[in-house]
Amino acid sequence: MTNDLFSNILLPVTLAIITLGLGLSISFRDIKDIVLRPRSITVGLLSQLMILPLIAFAIAWLLKLEAPYAVGLVLIAICPGGATANLVNYMIKGNVALSLSITVVNGIITVFTIPLMTGMALLLFYGQASEISISLSEAILKIFLLTILPAGTGILIREWNQEFAEKLEAPLRLILPVILLLVYSAVLFLKSNSNAGIAWSSFFQILPYALLLNVLAMIAGYFVPGFFRLCKQNKFTIAVEVGLQNSTLAIFVAGSLLGNYEIALVPVVYGSFSFFTTWGLGYLARKYLP
Numbered sequence: 001m002t003n004d005l006f007s008n009i010l011l012p013v014t015l016a017i018i019t020l021g022l023g024l025s026i027s028f029r030d031i032k033d034i035v036l037r038p039r040s041i042t043v044g045l046l047s048q049l050m051i052l053p054l055i056a057f058a059i060a061w062l063l064k065l066e067a068p069y070a071v072g073l074v075l076i077a078i079c080p081g082g083a084t085a086n087l088v089n090y091m092i093k094g095n096v097a098l099s100l101s102i103t104v105v106n107g108i109i110t111v112f113t114i115p116l117m118t119g120m121a122l123l124l125f126y127g128q129a130s131e132i133s134i135s136l137s138e139a140i141l142k143i144f145l146l147t148i149l150p151a152g153t154g155i156l157i158r159e160w161n162q163e164f165a166e167k168l169e170a171p172l173r174l175i176l177p178v179i180l181l182l183v184y185s186a187v188l189f190l191k192s193n194s195n196a197g198i199a200w201s202s203f204f205q206i207l208p209y210a211l212l213l214n215v216l217a218m219i220a221g222y223f224v225p226g227f228f229r230l231c232k233q234n235k236f237t238i239a240v241e242v243g244l245q246n247s248t249l250a251i252f253v254a255g256s257l258l259g260n261y262e263i264a265l266v267p268v269v270y271g272s273f274s275f276f277t278t279w280g281l282g283y284l285a286r287k288y289l290p
Helices: 001-022 026-037 039-062 068-078 083-091 096-126 137-161 161-194 200-227 232-243 249-257 263-288
Strands: none
Touching: 001 083, 001 096, 001 137, 001 161, 039 068, 039 096, 039 200, 039 232, 068 096, 068 200, 068 249, 068 263, 083 096, 083 161, 083 232, 083 263, 096 137, 096 232, 137 161, 137 232, 200 232, 200 249, 200 263, 232 263, 249 263
């Protein structure tokens, strides 16, 4: 019961509050620029929907990963970034409007791509496919409640009182990640107490491949937009969106839809470090890369 309270109520509410805080940094002009100049969001979606899965398939195939770990790695790659990627972009002063836009559009598209690419991974690495489906209406409702509505509220507050919104930016850069980490820690603690957990041997066996995916995704996410002559801010914004995937969704697909605990181990390991590595790499890209 307590686990469900944290996972199904407190975590979504926390993500909505965080997204509202992110919305305070966005103006209507930012949204207008993305709509009128869609090249950045198109490049971001291309990188996340096509290049990232190709990287995951290549790692799994070339390094000859065991079937469950190979499928788990692909599963991570095909899940959208979500609020954590938006928050990292906020923390390193990325283009938050672009980050949120990619999250919203990608969240809808992946309703179709997750079942398709999961089936391909199962067929390639297990030799048999498995039919899974994700409700489009539920996905749209969740995106609206956790992203569009709170972000829109934040944008409206900024338009109503820009000075108030700007005063909140500095403290929110500290408060929002602390809130997210506290709630995620509570959820992970409860899950570890309710399940057998992951053995350290499995953790360290999976870690190099999950970390490799994270790093290569960040590299591709930064340099691919360079071919399309995007500005530096949009390059490291897309790098974060491509580098940090929704491990919670991947765990849900593996555990609840596929019923395979071994596959779920990969997103569990990935989720344990990816927020911090993506934050660090994103900051270094912003500060040192051209």
